[in-house]
Amino acid sequence: MNIPGKHRMDREDEKEMNIYANADPINSFDVRTETENSDTKRHQTPQHTGSDSVKIRSSRAALVCLVLLCVLLLIAVIVLGVQLSTNNSTNYTEERNELLTNNTNLTEERDQLLTRNMQLTKERDGLSSNNQDLIKQRDQLNKEKTELSKMDGWIYYQSSFYFISSESKSWTESRRYCTERGADLIIINNTEEQDFIMKMSCSKAAWIGLTDSDVEGTWKWVDGSTLTSGFWASGEPNSYKGKDEDCALSHSSGWADFPCNDHFLIICEKKIFNSVN
Incomplete structure (x- = not known):
C-alpha cells in the first residue's frame, strides 16, 4: 500500500542527507549534534518539566x-x-x-x-x-x-531617832528643847509608832508635837500637816472645865489635851531622811 505522505518524507530525508554529505564535515557534525541534542531535548523536556513541577x-x-x-x-x-x-x-x-x-x-x-x-x-x-x-x-x-x-538616851526606830527627856517642861519649852538638838516634838503616824512610844516612855505622860493653838478644834502637827486620825483617849480632847487645852500629850490611855503651860516629859524625834532633803 503506497502512502503519499510517506514518500514525500523519505525524499525530504534523502535531500537532507545529501545536503549534510556535501556540506563541511565539521559543520555537518555540529549541525547533526545540534539536531540530535534538539531531538533529545524534545523527547526529554516533558519528563524533566514534570519532575521539576x-x-x-x-x-x-x-x-x-x-x-x-x-x-x-x-x-x-x-x-x-x-x-x-x-x-x-x-x-x-x-x-x-x-x-x-x-x-x-x-x-x-x-x-x-x-x-x-x-x-x-x-x-x-x-x-x-x-x-x-x-x-x-x-x-x-x-x-x-x-x-x-x-548622846545618851537616843533610840533608832523606822528611820528616825527618838529621845525622851528626864526633866519636865511646858509644851513651848519642850519644843525648843528638841529643836536645839536638831529634832522636834514627835509626830506619830501609825499604830506601830504609838506602841513604840508607849514602851519607850513606860506609858508616862509626855508632850507630843500636836496643837490647836492657831484654830480651836483644828489640830496640827509641828510640821504644819493637819491631823486626820489619832489615838485620843476616851472623851478627849475636851478642854476640861473650860480651860484652854491647846496642846496634846501621850499617856497610858492614849492622847489627851492639856494646857500648854503645864509641865510634862518631852519626846523628841529626829527624822533622818527628812533632814537629808
Missing part, C-alpha cells in the same frame, strides 16, 4: 509549612511572654505590697523601741538619781548615828 510544589508546601510553624511558634512565644509578664507583674506587685507592709511594721517597731529606749533612759536616770539620794541618806544616817550614839 513536583519538586517546586513540594518545596512550596514545605515552605508554607515552615512559615506556618514559625507563625505558630511566634504566637506561642508571644502568648507565653504575655502570661509570664502578667504573672511577674502580679508577683512583683504582691511582693512590693508585702515589702511595704513589712517596712511599715518595722518602722512602727523601731518607733516603739525608740520610745521604750527613751523611757528606759529616763527610768535609768531616775534610778541613778534615787541611788545617789539613797547614798546621801545612807551617809547622813551613818553620820547621825555616829553623832547620836555619843
Whole structure:
C-alpha cells in the first residue's frame, strides 16, 4: 500500500542527507549534534518539566509549612511572654505590697523601741538619781548615828531617832528643847509608832508635837500637816472645865489635851531622811 505522505518524507530525508554529505564535515557534525541534542531535548523536556513541577510544589508546601510553624511558634512565644509578664507583674506587685507592709511594721517597731529606749533612759536616770539620794541618806544616817550614839538616851526606830527627856517642861519649852538638838516634838503616824512610844516612855505622860493653838478644834502637827486620825483617849480632847487645852500629850490611855503651860516629859524625834532633803 503506497502512502503519499510517506514518500514525500523519505525524499525530504534523502535531500537532507545529501545536503549534510556535501556540506563541511565539521559543520555537518555540529549541525547533526545540534539536531540530535534538539531531538533529545524534545523527547526529554516533558519528563524533566514534570519532575521539576513536583519538586517546586513540594518545596512550596514545605515552605508554607515552615512559615506556618514559625507563625505558630511566634504566637506561642508571644502568648507565653504575655502570661509570664502578667504573672511577674502580679508577683512583683504582691511582693512590693508585702515589702511595704513589712517596712511599715518595722518602722512602727523601731518607733516603739525608740520610745521604750527613751523611757528606759529616763527610768535609768531616775534610778541613778534615787541611788545617789539613797547614798546621801545612807551617809547622813551613818553620820547621825555616829553623832547620836555619843548622846545618851537616843533610840533608832523606822528611820528616825527618838529621845525622851528626864526633866519636865511646858509644851513651848519642850519644843525648843528638841529643836536645839536638831529634832522636834514627835509626830506619830501609825499604830506601830504609838506602841513604840508607849514602851519607850513606860506609858508616862509626855508632850507630843500636836496643837490647836492657831484654830480651836483644828489640830496640827509641828510640821504644819493637819491631823486626820489619832489615838485620843476616851472623851478627849475636851478642854476640861473650860480651860484652854491647846496642846496634846501621850499617856497610858492614849492622847489627851492639856494646857500648854503645864509641865510634862518631852519626846523628841529626829527624822533622818527628812533632814537629808
